[in-house]
Amino acid sequence: xxxxNKGIEINKIVDQNDxxxxxxxxxxxxxxxxxxxxxxxxxxxxAGYLKYLSRGRIQIFGKTEIGxxxxxxxxxxxxxxxxxxxxxxxxxxxSEKQPVDELIISIAMKYKTPILISxxxxxxxxxxxxxxxxxxFSKKIKINGVLMDILxxxxxxxxDSGIGKSETALELVNKGYNLVADDLIEFYLNSNDExxxxxxxxxxxxxxxxxxxxxxxxDIFGAGAVLEEKRLDMVVNLERWSNKKKYDRLGEGxxxxxxxxxxxxxxxxxxxxxxxxxxxxxxxxxxxxxxxxGNKSFIEHIYGKEEK
Amino acid sequence: MTEEKIEIINKLGxxxxxxxxxxxxxxxxxxxxxxxxxxxxxNAKSLLGIxxxxxxxxxxxxxxxxxxxxxRAIKEIKNLFKKKFDEES
Numbered sequence: 366x367x368x369x370n371k372g373i374e375i376n377k378i379v380d381q382n383d384x385x386x387x388x389x390x391x392x393x394x395x396x397x398x399x400x401x402x403x404x405x406x407x408x409x410x411x412a413g414y415l416k417y418l419s420r421g422r423i424q425i426f427g428k429t430e431i432g433x434x435x436x437x438x439x440x441x442x443x444x445x446x447x448x449x450x451x452x453x454x455x456x457x458x459x460s461e462k463q464p465v466d467e468l469i470i471s472i473a474m475k476y477k478t479p480i481l482i483s484x485x486x487x488x489x490x491x492x493x494x495x496x497x498x499x500x501x502f503s504k505k506i507k508i509n510g511v512l513m514d515i516l517x518x519x520x521x522x523x524x525d526s527g528i529g530k531s532e533t534a535l536e537l538v539n540k541g542y543n544l545v546a547d548d549l550i551e552f553y554l555n556s557n558d559e560x561x562x563x564x565x566x567x568x569x570x571x572x573x574x575x576x577x578x579x580x581x582x583x584d585i586f587g588a589g590a591v592l593e594e595k596r597l598d599m600v601v602n603l604e605r606w607s608n609k610k611k612y613d614r615l616g617e618g619x620x621x622x623x624x625x626x627x628x629x630x631x632x633x634x635x636x637x638x639x640x641x642x643x644x645x646x647x648x649x650x651x652x653x654x655x656x657x658x659g660n661k662s663f664i665e666h667i668y669g670k671e672e673k
Numbered sequence: 674m675t676e677e678k679i680e681i682i683n684k685l686g687x688x689x690x691x692x693x694x695x696x697x698x699x700x701x702x703x704x705x706x707x708x709x710x711x712x713x714x715x716n717a718k719s720l721l722g723i724x725x726x727x728x729x730x731x732x733x734x735x736x737x738x739x740x741x742x743x744x745r746a747i748k749e750i751k752n753l754f755k756k757k758f759d760e761e762s
Binding site for chain 1: 713716719727
């Protein structure tokens with residue numbers, strides 16, 4: 366799923382508040398591009414084993430790396446650092462605000478490598494940088510629908526145009542649930558291989574309701590009503606009621622929606638007058654949670670749970 | 674399925690009002706209608722979707738329609754672009 370097409374500038378990484386970058390050396394080179402979706406903690410590479418060090422990959426120096434460098438004699442240190450930086454790395458991130466000496470900065474400068482100092486420890490840095498890079502590098506697909514957070518689960522509401530997806534979303538927001546994206550959702554696979562949806566920046570927080578126009582959910586319901594992104598857990602497909610179609614009457618739940626080849630449980634919910642969609646969806650989510658916790662379906666209640 | 678390439682010739686491109694007219698027109702057909710621009714494919718019946726494309730004058734987009742009235746849909750949508758969304762005289 367990883368496509369290394371375009372890199373991401375170090376600048377973009379620095380802009381992220383959650384990386385807690387407090388200082389940057391060799392600022393001139395913050396336009397360098399990362400071309401690998403994972404961060405690397407070099408470890409032995411600093412001691413000269415450079416085989417698995419790759420060029421476009423951002424490097425994280427934790428206590429081990431800095432500690433090792435500090436106990437080398439200056440000559441050896443210079444030699445090792447030169448070998449290391451000559452690979453042309455996009456940037457080095459130093460954890461826990463560890464001080465870096467002039468030698469490291471000047472050698473990094475020579476090889477056009479910026480050094481970022483972060484407040485975080487190296488395992489937090491690795492996971493946050495990785496999730497950020499995954500979001501950038503992984504293949505994205507766009508899906509029509511509304512993505513919401515209901516009771517902590519990511520729910521995709523799908524259905525034909527004009528069936529009332531946005532109106533239902535508005536009702537759900539009014540009930541206190543969060544909107545992630547209306548109309549067009551961009552999905553990517555996160556570092557855990559799960560599909561995550563987010564809004565396209567341009568229309569984030571906006572929702573189109575026929576009769577009202579395009580309204581801003583953040584202005585009306587507050588900043589807390591909109592979430593940045595959400596992992597997809599369940600799909601609700603709204604359909605016009607049809608007498609010919611067989612709907613799930615027993616709650617056996619064997620429908621799935623595929624995103625990135627992964628099966629996401631889906632419910633088909635027919636739309637007809639008198640069916641309160643937002644409540645139906647809310648209950649569908651609660652039912653889904655209850656089933657996940659191992660509670661019985663009606664069939665299992667009558668006939669007993671089948672041994673698996 | 675019918676597909677047709679259309680050049681955007683109105684000054685402002687697919688801006689809010691033009692997009693509203695387009696999605697309004699698309700909604701009058703039973704067919705599924707999509708707009709493809711660069712690598713993006715959006716539902717022509719959804720206004721916000723069209724707006725994310727930000728297609729402007731001189732760009733080419735493709736209209737894809739699939740359904741009973743696809744030929745009429747393409748014809749009328751093409752016509753809407755041709756008459757510059759009735760906004761320039």
